[in-house]
Amino acid sequence: xxxxxYMGKFxxxxxxxxxxxxxxxxxxxxxxxxxxxxxxxxxxxxPVVIHSDGQNAPVGMVWIPGGEFLMGSExxxxxxxxxxxxxxxxxxxxxxSTHVTNDQFAAFIRATNYRTTAEQIPDWDTIKVQLPPGVAxxxxxxFVPGAMVFVGNSDQVYLNDPSQWWAYVPGADWxxxxxxxSDIEDIGNHPVVQVSYQDALKYAEWxxxxxxxxxxxxxxxxxxxxxxxYAWGDQLEQDGEMQANIWDxxxxxxxxxxxxxxGAVTTSAAGTYPKNGYGLYDMTGNAWxxxxxxxGFEYFASQVTENGDKLIMNxxxxxxSFDPTDPGVPGNAPKRVIRGGSFLCNEAYCQSYxxxxxxxxxxxxxxxxxxxxxxxxxxx
Numbered sequence: 308x309x310x311x312x313y314m315g316k317f318x319x320x321x322x323x324x325x326x327x328x329x330x331x332x333x334x335x336x337x338x339x340x341x342x343x344x345x346x347x348x349x350x351x352x353x354p355v356v357i358h359s360d361g362q363n364a365p366v367g368m369v370w371i372p373g374g375e376f377l378m379g380s381e382x383x384x385x386x387x388x389x390x391x392x393x394x395x396x397x398x399x400x401x402x403x404s405t406h407v408t409n410d411q412f413a414a415f416i417r418a419t420n421y422r423t424t425a426e427q428i429p430d431w432d433t434i435k436v437q438l439p440p441g442v443a444x445x446x447x448x449x450f451v452p453g454a455m456v457f458v459g460n461s462d463q464v465y466l467n468d469p470s471q472w473w474a475y476v477p478g479a480d481w482x483x484x485x486x487x488x489s490d491i492e493d494i495g496n497h498p499v500v501q502v503s504y505q506d507a508l509k510y511a512e513w514x515x516x517x518x519x520x521x522x523x524x525x526x527x528x529x530x531x532x533x534x535x536x537y538a539w540g541d542q543l544e545q546d547g548e549m550q551a552n553i554w555d556x557x558x559x560x561x562x563x564x565x566x567x568x569x570g571a572v573t574t575s576a577a578g579t580y581p582k583n584g585y586g587l588y589d590m591t592g593n594a595w596x597x598x599x600x601x602x603g604f605e606y607f608a609s610q611v612t613e614n615g616d617k618l619i620m621n622x623x624x625x626x627x628s629f630d631p632t633d634p635g636v637p638g639n640a641p642k643r644v645i646r647g648g649s650f651l652c653n654e655a656y657c658q659s660y661x662x663x664x665x666x667x668x669x670x671x672x673x674x675x676x677x678x679x680x681x682x683x684x685x686x687x
Contacts, residue, residue: 354531356586364401364683365514369586371527371682373399375618377534378525379607380663384536388604388632389663392534393611395619397526402519403680405577405588406498406596407510409491412481415510424503425454425480425673433671437640453477454501454673456485457651459564459572466656472562481506484573484675497574498594498678504643504670507597507679516681518599521644521665522622523682528590528647528662530583538583538591538662543654551580551592553660554653561653574650574676591660592652594678595645595668600624602642602667604632630667642667649676 357370364370378395379385415421429450435442456476464471478487481501491497502510511517519527528538535541539550552575554561564572578588603609603625610619628642645668648659659666668677 354584356582356584358404358586359401365516367404368401368683369404371400371402371523371585373397373526376526376529378522378663380534380536380661382534382536382661382663384658384661385663388607388665390607391611393607393614393619394616395522395526395622397520397523397621398684400519400523400682400684402523402527402585402587402682403516404582404586406594406678406680408496408577409481409499410495412499412502412510413491413495415513419509419513421506421509421513423481423501423506423673424671425501426452428452430671433669437636437669439635439637451477452480454479454675456675457562457572458485459562461563461565463560463563466561479675480673494574494576496576496578498577498589500574500594500675500678501673502597502678503673504597504668506673510679511681514681516683518597518679519682520622521598521600521624521646524596524598524646525662527585527587528583530585530587530590532584536661539581549580551589551648551660552650553592553648554651556653556655561651561656572650574678589647591647591662591664593650594647594676595649595659595666595674596647597668597677597679598644598646600644601626601628602630602644602665603628604630604667628667633667641670643670644668645677651676 354372359366359368359370373396375394375396377392379392380389381392429452431444431450435444453476455473456479457472458474460472476486479485479501481499482491483489484491484500507518529535530538532538532540537543537550539545544550549555559565574594580589580592582588583590601624606625609625610622624644627639629638630636630640630642631638645666646664648657648661648664652658652660658664
């Protein structure tokens with residue numbers, strides 16, 4: 308039995324994404340607003356959906372034409388790490404039209420016999436860097452394979468403590484997304500989850516693809532729309548219908564889970580909701596997506612400081628991660644960018660189903676709402 312004390316002190320702190328953002332200093336905010344006023348508007352171009360025929364790229368990918376766009380957001384919903392808006396240009400690339408699915412990931416496992424992060428005994432060296440200096444190594448009994456699982460709560464709670472709806476579950480992995488009693492037998496077409504950044508890299512190597520950069524991901528997610536709040540426009544619903552798999556607070560408050568309640572508490576099949584202008588499904592909602600970049604909380608601001616109003620070409624992210632806003636985690640703890648939000652995001656908490664929303668996550672931390680999709684540049 309894993310002690311609750313150690314679980315809270317070590318594993319949970321390492322694995323839970325803390326959705327908190329500090330406000331920029333007053334001087335920085337003023338500089339951002341002055342910069343934003345100088346940003347040149349981007350012409351609106353009607354996108355054309357181009358599916359791969361298997362010659363230029365693997366079937367199941369769509370062409371993202373590249374071009375110039377305004378990255379980030381100054382919207383009232385935007386967090387400090389999404390600011391300021393800045394001019395970026397990316398080259399064209401092919402992108403998976405959906406998340407990598409359970410069936411696709413299973414093919415990779417069959418071909419390689421790869422064992423994912425969640426299926427292995429946790430490594431203390433990757434855990435301790437996510438903890439304050441000097442924390443003693445816990446006993447070996449703590450180190451059992453497993454992953455973080457959304458378990459919800461039977462009651463309404465204050466939304467300042469994710470441990471009230473997340474738990475480390477021994478035996479949880481990509482085959483058993485919510486624990487050893489779960490399986491993927493009937494959800495082969497759902498996004499694979501419980502995969503770490505390292506797992507995504509291994510799959511990409513096998514598939515001869517790569518993870519998108521943060522800039523490529525946001526350009527693709529916008530689907531040709533210029534600074535729209537959502538991937539489909541400026542209204543959360545269209546004709547009274549949700550456009551993504553997110554938590555519907557009108558049906559039940561977050562994070563209340565009850566067998567009799569209605570609403571999404573897990574992933575939906577890839578492609579359930581409408582595609583965006585480039586032919587991409589579920590770029591927001593359903594499951595978070597790993598992207599290639601290290602996470603820098605103030606990376607957007609640093610880009611403007613370094614480049615002013617110049618067009619930034621194919622940004623690759625910072626050289627290392629830095630996040631001063633995650634309580635109990637060192638600011639320089641390794642984190643990779645995740646994008647798109649998940650089925651847990653809602654109007655009361657998170658709101659990361661917006662193309663500009665961004666977070667950092669421990670690259671060795673699989674979770675039950677986190678997957679990925681890939682891109683490629685070369686002809687096949």
